[in-house]
Amino acid sequence: MLLLSLCGFIGFFSVNWEVNSTEVNQQNIMENMKLKITFEDTELTAVIYDNATTRDFIALLPITTELEDYARNEKIFYPERKLTSEGAPSGYKPSKGDITYYAPWGDVAIFYKDFGHANGLISLGMIDNNGIEKLKDVGGVSVTFELVQD
Numbered sequence: 001m002l003l004l005s006l007c008g009f010i011g012f013f014s015v016n017w018e019v020n021s022t023e024v025n026q027q028n029i030m031e032n033m034k035l036k037i038t039f040e041d042t043e044l045t046a047v048i049y050d051n052a053t054t055r056d057f058i059a060l061l062p063i064t065t066e067l068e069d070y071a072r073n074e075k076i077f078y079p080e081r082k083l084t085s086e087g088a089p090s091g092y093k094p095s096k097g098d099i100t101y102y103a104p105w106g107d108v109a110i111f112y113k114d115f116g117h118a119n120g121l122i123s124l125g126m127i128d129n130n131g132i133e134k135l136k137d138v139g140g141v142s143v144t145f146e147l148v149q150d
Contacts (some may be wrong), residue, residue: 022039030054034150035099037135039143044131046099051120053101056079056083057108062146066136067110074109075135077143082106091119097132112136 028050035046048054060079067075085103094100094111102109104120112132127135 003128008131032150034148036148037143038144039089039096039138042134043084044127044135046127048125049123051088052086053083053088054124057101057124063146064142064144066140067143069139071113073113074111075138076107076109078107085122088122090121091117093117094121097127098123099127
């Protein structure tokens with residue numbers, strides 16, 4: 001009986017691990033396109049993922065805005081309208097450098113610290129080359145997001 005329970009327990013975690021790996025592999029990078037993020041004398045780039053929410057975000061570019069610090073964990077801003085969440089997973093666990101969209105509030109969030117799983121969070125892309133270190137202290141300046149050919 002104990003052996004059967006242990007096998008079921010191990011099987012449960014194996015299945016969950018495969019599901020999470022599949023979700024990660026479904027984040028296809030948009031080829032030949034990058035997100036350029038510019039503020040003051042700094043220029044960062046980010047890979048962007050090919051999904052409906054990202055394509056809707058791209059349709060609004062270029063965007064010039066100020067970033068607000070939220071919970072000492074992320075920089076946020078609100079696009080001019082809410083983005084689609086069609087076909088998106090129910091949530092996401094962001095890591096440092098991830099660019100995301102939080103559907104319930106309608107804000108773009110760029111994480112400068114790792115964070116736990118959040119329902120309604122959709123991955124848009126990730127800042128290249130640890131550029132998040134330059135972005136995490138930005139405040140009170142205009143930041144421009146635009147699409148560039150890679």
